[in-house]
Amino acid sequence: GIAYLVRRFTRKDGSTEVRHEICDASGSRLYANPRMWRIISDVRAQPLVRAVAPDCNLESPLRIVDAMAGLGGTALRMAHACGRGCHVTASEVSAPLACLLHFGLQRLASQGEDWSEPAQRVEALCADAEDFLRERGRTGPSFDVVYLNPCLDISALSKEDLLLQRLARQLPVTQETFEAAVACASRRVVLRHP
Numbered sequence: 001g002i003a004y005l006v007r008r009f010t011r012k013d014g015s016t017e018v019r020h021e022i023c024d025a026s027g028s029r030l031y032a033n034p035r036m037w038r039i040i041s042d043v044r045a046q047p048l049v050r051a052v053a054p055d056c057n058l059e060s061p062l063r064i065v066d067a068m069a070g071l072g073g074t075a076l077r078m079a080h081a082c083g084r085g086c087h088v089t090a091s092e093v094s095a096p097l098a099c100l101l102h103f104g105l106q107r108l109a110s111q112g113e114d115w116s117e118p119a120q121r122v123e124a125l126c127a128d129a130e131d132f133l134r135e136r137g138r139t140g141p142s143f144d145v146v147y148l149n150p151c152l153d154i155s156a157l158s159k160e161d162l163l164l165q166r167l168a169r170q171l172p173v174t175q176e177t178f179e180a181a182v183a184c185a186s187r188r189v190v191l192r193h194p
Contacts, residue, residue: 002167004096020103022096022167048074049081051190052145061144061187065089065136067129067177068149070168072101072122076108078147079118088122089143091132093169098126130177137184146181148173149192 002024009019023029053060060082066075069090079088090105092098102124109119125132129148136142150173173191181189 002096004099017107019107020100022100024166046077046081048077048190048192052078052147052188053082060086062086063089063143064145064147065091065133065143065184066147066149067091067133067181068093068173069101069124070097070149072105072124074147074149075122075124076105076115076118079121080115084117084121086121090122090124091127091129092124093126093128094167095126096167098124130174130180133177133180133184137180141186142184144185144187146185146189147192148177148181148189 002022005021005023007019007021008016010016021029052064062082062085064075064078064082064086066072066078066088069075069092072090072092075088075090079086090101092101105119105122105124109116133146150171178189178191
Protein backbone atom coordinates (compact mmCIF):
# COMPACT_ATOMS: atom_id res chain seq x y z
CA GLY A 1 0.00 0.00 0.00
CA ILE A 2 0.86 3.64 -0.27
CA ALA A 3 0.49 6.32 2.41
CA TYR A 4 0.45 10.10 2.19
CA LEU A 5 2.04 11.48 5.37
CA VAL A 6 2.21 14.95 6.84
CA ARG A 7 4.81 14.99 9.57
CA ARG A 8 7.03 17.35 11.52
CA PHE A 9 10.66 16.95 10.48
CA THR A 10 13.65 18.12 12.53
CA ARG A 11 16.62 19.39 10.53
CA LYS A 12 20.26 18.95 11.55
CA ASP A 13 20.34 22.56 12.80
CA GLY A 14 17.47 21.81 15.23
CA SER A 15 14.79 23.74 13.35
CA THR A 16 11.58 21.98 12.42
CA GLU A 17 9.33 22.02 9.39
CA VAL A 18 6.23 20.24 8.17
CA ARG A 19 6.99 17.78 5.38
CA HIS A 20 4.51 16.06 3.05
CA GLU A 21 5.68 12.59 1.98
CA ILE A 22 4.42 9.63 0.01
CA CYS A 23 5.65 6.32 1.41
CA ASP A 24 5.20 2.66 0.56
CA ALA A 25 5.62 -0.58 2.51
CA SER A 26 9.17 -1.12 1.19
CA GLY A 27 10.38 2.11 2.82
CA SER A 28 10.59 4.21 -0.34
CA ARG A 29 9.73 7.88 0.20
CA LEU A 30 8.98 10.79 -2.11
CA TYR A 31 8.96 14.41 -1.00
CA ALA A 32 9.82 17.78 -2.51
CA ASN A 33 13.17 19.02 -1.29
CA PRO A 34 15.00 22.23 -2.35
CA ARG A 35 18.17 20.24 -2.85
CA MET A 36 16.46 18.12 -5.53
CA TRP A 37 16.99 20.93 -8.01
CA ARG A 38 20.22 22.78 -8.57
CA ILE A 39 20.55 26.24 -10.03
CA ILE A 40 22.08 26.02 -13.50
CA SER A 41 24.49 28.89 -14.12
CA ASP A 42 24.07 29.23 -17.90
CA VAL A 43 20.38 28.42 -17.90
CA ARG A 44 19.60 30.02 -21.27
CA ALA A 45 21.99 27.60 -23.01
CA GLN A 46 20.01 24.57 -21.79
CA PRO A 47 18.08 22.65 -24.49
CA LEU A 48 14.80 22.94 -22.54
CA VAL A 49 15.06 26.73 -22.33
CA ARG A 50 16.06 27.05 -25.99
CA ALA A 51 12.98 25.01 -26.94
CA VAL A 52 10.56 26.88 -24.66
CA ALA A 53 11.97 30.38 -25.18
CA PRO A 54 14.34 30.57 -28.17
CA ASP A 55 14.30 34.40 -28.01
CA CYS A 56 14.52 34.52 -24.21
CA ASN A 57 16.66 37.68 -24.25
CA LEU A 58 14.15 39.51 -26.45
CA GLU A 59 10.79 38.25 -25.28
CA SER A 60 10.29 35.54 -22.68
CA PRO A 61 6.99 33.70 -22.49
CA LEU A 62 4.82 35.05 -19.68
CA ARG A 63 2.43 32.12 -19.39
CA ILE A 64 3.66 28.53 -19.59
CA VAL A 65 1.89 25.29 -18.74
CA ASP A 66 3.76 22.10 -17.91
CA ALA A 67 0.80 19.83 -18.59
CA MET A 68 2.48 16.65 -17.31
CA ALA A 69 4.39 18.11 -14.37
CA GLY A 70 5.29 15.12 -12.20
CA LEU A 71 7.24 16.50 -9.21
CA GLY A 72 7.59 19.91 -10.89
CA GLY A 73 11.33 20.18 -11.51
CA THR A 74 10.85 21.27 -15.12
CA ALA A 75 8.14 23.80 -14.23
CA LEU A 76 10.47 25.29 -11.63
CA ARG A 77 13.37 25.47 -14.10
CA MET A 78 11.17 27.21 -16.68
CA ALA A 79 9.97 29.78 -14.12
CA HIS A 80 13.60 30.46 -13.17
CA ALA A 81 14.90 30.64 -16.75
CA CYS A 82 12.16 32.85 -18.17
CA GLY A 83 12.38 35.49 -15.45
CA ARG A 84 10.24 37.22 -12.87
CA GLY A 85 7.38 38.02 -15.24
CA CYS A 86 6.84 34.39 -16.14
CA HIS A 87 4.12 32.33 -14.47
CA VAL A 88 4.00 28.55 -14.84
CA THR A 89 1.01 26.29 -14.32
CA ALA A 90 2.10 22.78 -13.35
CA SER A 91 -0.66 20.28 -14.05
CA GLU A 92 -0.32 16.69 -12.83
CA VAL A 93 -2.95 13.96 -13.26
CA SER A 94 -1.81 11.84 -10.30
CA ALA A 95 -3.55 13.24 -7.20
CA PRO A 96 -0.82 12.15 -4.74
CA LEU A 97 1.92 13.68 -6.92
CA ALA A 98 -0.09 16.88 -7.52
CA CYS A 99 -0.64 17.25 -3.77
CA LEU A 100 3.04 16.62 -3.07
CA LEU A 101 3.98 19.18 -5.74
CA HIS A 102 1.56 21.78 -4.34
CA PHE A 103 2.85 21.55 -0.78
CA GLY A 104 6.47 21.16 -1.92
CA LEU A 105 6.25 24.43 -3.87
CA GLN A 106 4.71 26.20 -0.88
CA ARG A 107 7.49 24.91 1.35
CA LEU A 108 10.19 25.86 -1.14
CA ALA A 109 8.73 29.34 -1.67
CA SER A 110 8.94 30.06 2.05
CA GLN A 111 12.47 28.81 2.73
CA GLY A 112 14.69 31.55 1.30
CA GLU A 113 16.51 29.09 -0.98
CA ASP A 114 17.78 29.90 -4.48
CA TRP A 115 14.60 28.40 -5.90
CA SER A 116 12.18 30.21 -3.56
CA GLU A 117 11.35 33.14 -5.85
CA PRO A 118 10.65 30.97 -8.93
CA ALA A 119 8.59 28.58 -6.75
CA GLN A 120 6.26 31.48 -5.89
CA ARG A 121 5.44 31.77 -9.61
CA VAL A 122 4.51 28.11 -10.15
CA GLU A 123 0.90 27.07 -9.56
CA ALA A 124 0.31 23.34 -9.04
CA LEU A 125 -3.00 21.68 -9.81
CA CYS A 126 -4.39 18.21 -10.31
CA ALA A 127 -5.82 17.71 -13.80
CA ASP A 128 -5.62 15.40 -16.79
CA ALA A 129 -3.48 17.10 -19.47
CA GLU A 130 -5.93 16.63 -22.33
CA ASP A 131 -8.99 17.73 -20.34
CA PHE A 132 -7.19 20.75 -18.86
CA LEU A 133 -5.79 21.90 -22.22
CA ARG A 134 -9.08 21.36 -24.02
CA GLU A 135 -10.96 23.42 -21.41
CA ARG A 136 -8.40 26.23 -21.35
CA GLY A 137 -8.18 26.34 -25.17
CA ARG A 138 -11.94 26.59 -25.84
CA THR A 139 -11.87 30.37 -26.20
CA GLY A 140 -8.44 30.59 -27.83
CA PRO A 141 -4.87 30.43 -26.59
CA SER A 142 -4.52 30.58 -22.81
CA PHE A 143 -0.75 30.09 -22.61
CA ASP A 144 2.24 31.26 -24.61
CA VAL A 145 3.89 27.83 -24.38
CA VAL A 146 2.55 24.36 -23.63
CA TYR A 147 5.18 21.82 -22.50
CA LEU A 148 4.39 18.09 -22.73
CA ASN A 149 6.72 15.56 -21.13
CA PRO A 150 5.04 12.19 -20.63
CA CYS A 151 6.25 9.99 -17.78
CA LEU A 152 7.55 7.00 -19.70
CA ASP A 153 9.85 4.15 -18.74
CA ILE A 154 13.11 5.18 -17.12
CA SER A 155 16.16 2.92 -17.06
CA ALA A 156 18.21 2.32 -13.90
CA LEU A 157 15.43 3.03 -11.41
CA SER A 158 16.15 3.89 -7.78
CA LYS A 159 13.72 2.92 -4.99
CA GLU A 160 12.21 6.41 -5.18
CA ASP A 161 11.87 6.17 -8.99
CA LEU A 162 10.02 2.86 -8.62
CA LEU A 163 7.56 4.50 -6.23
CA LEU A 164 7.21 7.49 -8.55
CA GLN A 165 6.57 5.14 -11.45
CA ARG A 166 3.81 3.38 -9.47
CA LEU A 167 2.09 6.71 -8.76
CA ALA A 168 2.49 8.34 -12.16
CA ARG A 169 0.29 7.67 -15.15
CA GLN A 170 2.64 6.38 -17.84
CA LEU A 171 0.87 7.27 -21.05
CA PRO A 172 2.26 8.71 -24.25
CA VAL A 173 0.96 12.01 -25.61
CA THR A 174 -2.06 11.21 -27.75
CA GLN A 175 -3.06 13.01 -30.94
CA GLU A 176 -6.02 14.50 -29.04
CA THR A 177 -3.76 15.83 -26.27
CA PHE A 178 -1.38 17.33 -28.82
CA GLU A 179 -4.26 19.00 -30.71
CA ALA A 180 -5.61 20.43 -27.43
CA ALA A 181 -2.11 21.77 -26.68
CA VAL A 182 -1.90 23.44 -30.10
CA ALA A 183 -5.28 25.12 -29.54
CA CYS A 184 -4.14 26.34 -26.11
CA ALA A 185 -0.70 27.76 -27.06
CA SER A 186 -0.21 31.16 -28.69
CA ARG A 187 3.51 30.65 -29.48
CA ARG A 188 4.55 26.99 -29.41
CA VAL A 189 4.06 23.48 -28.10
CA VAL A 190 7.20 21.72 -26.85
CA LEU A 191 7.06 17.92 -26.76
CA ARG A 192 9.85 16.07 -25.01
CA HIS A 193 10.26 12.47 -25.97
CA PRO A 194 13.04 10.16 -24.75
